[in-house]
Amino acid sequence: MKTLKDIKVGGAATVVKLHGDGPVRRRIMDMGITKRVEVYVRKVAPLGDPMELTVRGYELTLRKADAEMIEVE
Amino acid sequence: MSIKIALAGNPNSGKTSLFNILTGSNQYVGNWPGVTVEKKEGTLKGQKDVIIQDLPGIYSLSPYSPEEVVTRQYLVNEHPDAILNIIDGTNIERNLYLTTQLLDLGHPVVIAVNMMDLVRKNGDNIDVEKLSKALGCPVLEISALKNEGCMEAAEKAVELAKNHTHGDVPHVFKGGVEHALAHIEESIENVVDNNYLRWYAIKLFERDEVIHSELNLPEEVLTHVEQHIRDCEAEMDDDAESIVADSRYTYIGDVCSRSVKKAGGKHDLTLSGKIDKIVTNRILALPIFAGVMFLMYAIAMGSFSFSIGTMGTDWANDVLFGEWVPGLFDSILTSLGVSGWLYGLVMDGIVAGVGAVLGFVPQILVLSFLLSILEDVGYMSRVAFIMDRILRKFGLSGKSIIPMLVATGCGVPGILASRTIEQENDRKITVMTTGFIPCGAKMPIIGLFAGAVFGNSPLVATSAFFIGVAAVVVSGVILKKFKTFAGRPAPFVMELPAYHLPSARNVLRSTYDRGMDFVKRATTIVLLSSIVLWFLQTYGFVDGMFMAVEDSNLSLLADIGRTISWIFYPLGWAGDMAWKATVATFTGLIAKEQVVMTFGTLYNFAGELSESGNEIWTMIASDFGPVRAYSFMIFQLLCAPCFAAMGAIRREMGDMKWTVGTIAYMCGFAYAISMIVYQFAGLITGEATVGMWTVAAAAVLALLVYLTFRKGYQP
Numbered sequence: 057m058k059t060l061k062d063i064k065v066g067g068a069a070t071v072v073k074l075h076g077d078g079p080v081r082r083r084i085m086d087m088g089i090t091k092r093v094e095v096y097v098r099k100v101a102p103l104g105d106p107m108e109l110t111v112r113g114y115e116l117t118l119r120k121a122d123a124e125m126i127e128v129e
Numbered sequence: 130m131s132i133k134i135a136l137a138g139n140p141n142s143g144k145t146s147l148f149n150i151l152t153g154s155n156q157y158v159g160n161w162p163g164v165t166v167e168k169k170e171g172t173l174k175g176q177k178d179v180i181i182q183d184l185p186g187i188y189s190l191s192p193y194s195p196e197e198v199v200t201r202q203y204l205v206n207e208h209p210d211a212i213l214n215i216i217d218g219t220n221i222e223r224n225l226y227l228t229t230q231l232l233d234l235g236h237p238v239v240i241a242v243n244m245m246d247l248v249r250k251n252g253d254n255i256d257v258e259k260l261s262k263a264l265g266c267p268v269l270e271i272s273a274l275k276n277e278g279c280m281e282a283a284e285k286a287v288e289l290a291k292n293h294t295h296g297d298v299p300h301v302f303k304g305g306v307e308h309a310l311a312h313i314e315e316s317i318e319n320v321v322d323n324n325y326l327r328w329y330a331i332k333l334f335e336r337d338e339v340i341h342s343e344l345n346l347p348e349e350v351l352t353h354v355e356q357h358i359r360d361c362e363a364e365m366d367d368d369a370e371s372i373v374a375d376s377r378y379t380y381i382g383d384v385c386s387r388s389v390k391k392a393g394g395k396h397d398l399t400l401s402g403k404i405d406k407i408v409t410n411r412i413l414a415l416p417i418f419a420g421v422m423f424l425m426y427a428i429a430m431g432s433f434s435f436s437i438g439t440m441g442t443d444w445a446n447d448v449l450f451g452e453w454v455p456g457l458f459d460s461i462l463t464s465l466g467v468s469g470w471l472y473g474l475v476m477d478g479i480v481a482g483v484g485a486v487l488g489f490v491p492q493i494l495v496l497s498f499l500l501s502i503l504e505d506v507g508y509m510s511r512v513a514f515i516m517d518r519i520l521r522k523f524g525l526s527g528k529s530i531i532p533m534l535v536a537t538g539c540g541v542p543g544i545l546a547s548r549t550i551e552q553e554n555d556r557k558i559t560v561m562t563t564g565f566i567p568c569g570a571k572m573p574i575i576g577l578f579a580g581a582v583f584g585n586s587p588l589v590a591t592s593a594f595f596i597g598v599a600a601v602v603v604s605g606v607i608l609k610k611f612k613t614f615a616g617r618p619a620p621f622v623m624e625l626p627a628y629h630l631p632s633a634r635n636v637l638r639s640t641y642d643r644g645m646d647f648v649k650r651a652t653t654i655v656l657l658s659s660i661v662l663w664f665l666q667t668y669g670f671v672d673g674m675f676m677a678v679e680d681s682n683l684s685l686l687a688d689i690g691r692t693i694s695w696i697f698y699p700l701g702w703a704g705d706m707a708w709k710a711t712v713a714t715f716t717g718l719i720a721k722e723q724v725v726m727t728f729g730t731l732y733n734f735a736g737e738l739s740e741s742g743n744e745i746w747t748m749i750a751s752d753f754g755p756v757r758a759y760s761f762m763i764f765q766l767l768c769a770p771c772f773a774a775m776g777a778i779r780r781e782m783g784d785m786k787w788t789v790g791t792i793a794y795m796c797g798f799a800y801a802i803s804m805i806v807y808q809f810a811g812l813i814t815g816e817a818t819v820g821m822w823t824v825a826a827a828a829v830l831a832l833l834v835y836l837t838f839r840k841g842y843q844p
Contacts, residue, residue, distance in 0.1 A: 079194075082374075083620040085375075086189035087188060103515075103518035114220045115624065115627075
């Protein structure tokens with residue numbers, strides 16, 4: 057399974073499905089990461105985590121551990 | 130009858146600016162019951178009968194954060210007459226997500242599209258007519274920064290509230306979902322307030338735990354509802370929560386494609402993006418952060434020619450509370466001819482005690498001012514982004530670094546700075562540990578012992594700082610393993626808002642609020658404790674007679690010190706130093722500088738003591754062995770902070786239970802570390818002997834190690 061964590065900086069991907077459960081998953085959806093949305097990986101923090109994404113026209117940051125829950129293609 | 134307008138919107142949508150414009154100075158700030166979420170309300174300028182209720186900035190009405198839950202409860206239980214929903218025009222899709230949820234509640238809603246000046250500048254276009262038609266409610270353009278259209282939006286909301294104009298609920302959900310919702314509505318028709326039928330149906334469909342326990346539906350209804358959810362999930366091949374979120378965003382995408390036109394390419398760098406290329410750059414980010422922190426620290430608390438905070442505080446301590454206020458009270462009390470004890474109470478107790486704390490106000494104002502700017506500009510979320518990796522290892526949030534750094538100057542603004550951490554658990558742990566950082570007022574204590582006992586070795590100060598940081602890290606790890614903090618992992622899914630110029634109105638408002646809050650604490654908790662300590666220090670029993678004592682060795686405080694100093698016996702406080710150390714610990718609660726001053730008094734040094742107290746070094750050295758001195762110093766660094774800091778803890782914790790818990794934790798931790806250090810280091814130097822306390826210290830050490838390395842509660 058390819059997840060958002062595997063996308064390199066400067067790359068983009070389309071969300072297929074959100075795995076996991078509970079507050080983190082809901083929060084990710086609330087912030088606009090839902091099926092079929094295109095996510096662009098803008099950069100990674102200086103210490104290697106978290107990552108910065110552009111989604112629905114704004115900048116969002118999440119940890120790589122959480123990005124692993126987001127299946128993309 | 131007054132009209133209640135609820136102001137709702139995403140964080141960073143300009144809600145605070147709009148609230149300040151609409152209410153001006155008619156604001157009341159409090160807390161939502163039961164949670165440490167700030168509650169602000171005010172009356173609309175020029176219309177005393179219109180109450181504006183500022184709701185917390187949230188992204189959704191999910192049941193997972195305290196902010197979201199209080200908002201939901203307010204909207205459903207308090208029946209506001211209308212909702213004024215502010216949305217950020219430059220980020221319209223995500224902002225409308227909350228809007229679709231607000232519309233479900235069936236209240237009259239007015240949408241104010243903020244930052245229209247920026248939208249136009251970017252060459253984008255938002256057709257508010259089309260938006261209004263699609264969403265079924267009035268949509269107005271505003272710019273809170275430039276104060277354009279704000280009053281009109283509020284008046285529109287008042288008009289809707291007066292006429293009870295409800296919008297049409299937009300058609301967010303399709304086919305199968307709508308079908309399931311209709312069935313759920315039908316089965317709870319007689320259970321819930323019919324105005325909120327749709328809201329409850331959607332929440333039940335999402336399997337919202339809070340709503341489930343609130344409604345407490347009978348088993349057969351639940352089974353029926355669950356069956357419809359399952360059918361729909363099977364049909365859509367997804368889970369209910371995702372179906373709802375998907376439907377909302379799909380609907381919004383559809384609405385926006387018709388009413389919003391964006392100029393420019395998809396991944397073009399905005400101005401914010403360009404700034405971030407430098408500010409969160411792989412190589413430059415950390416040095417820039419260090420630079421910003423240093424500058425902030427230098428301006429507020431440093432000793433440079435531009436350190437206005439320090440200048441203000443020096444002036445307040447030396448002139449205002451050193452000459453003017455005491456002089457004023459002196460002349461008033463003298464002209465009134467009050468008796469000696471009253472004069473002493475006012476001058477030595479109240480004026481000196483409260484003055485010592487109020488002296489910090491200039492530094493706190495400057496620091497709050499700078500912090501507000503960093504917050505308003507959008508830098509704080511970048512800090513969290515940069516620092517998250519390191520800090521989350523210790524159970525803290527990326528934003529915890531700011532309180533910690535500020536606390537190296539003074540713990541009070543440090544603790545108050547934890548306000549910017551949204552996640553409640555992270556904020557609580559930050560508040561509980563910030564006081565461990567050695568603040569400026571603890572430096573004289575370190576100086577005293579380094580000079581008196583350790584031949585001015587720089588290792589003493591270095592180790593003190595290291596112990597402070599280690600206490601924060603270890604405590605973070607230990608606390609995070611308790612169920613209270615481990616319960617719900619706080620998601621670190623955070624918006625990096627576009628940078629924008631700070632609004633003078635917001636910055637000044639927030640600086641003023643923080644400053645006033647500190648003054649209020651100083652005039653209540655500090656006033657009371659100063660009086661009590663003054664009384665204990667001034668009076669005592671001499672030959673069985675209760676009287677004011679000249680010799681502080683005879684005061685009640687000295688008696689108390691002698692009576693309870695055995696508590697500190699395991700820390701090595703024995704012999705003649707024990708009660709003096711105990712008394713100094715108590716006076717240190719007023720301000721940590723008092724510790725050195727108290728030793729000066731107790732060792733009967735007449736005259737002005739220098740800051741490091743070198744006049745009493747020989748006496749200290751003969752009373753304290755090196756290990757005992759070190760144990761005492763550690764205890765002072767880690768135990769309960771001064772009253773002003775306790776006030777700040779109370780402010781950020783929001784309730785007494787957590788405040789007392791924090792102070793007890795700090796004292797307990799300080800006690801444990803001091804005891805371990807004394808018992809083991811004492812064995813090496815021969816100051817301590819093997820006995821039951823060695824065993825106790827070993828047990829405490831084992832417990833600490835266990836708490837640090839155990840697996841902890843897994844949610």
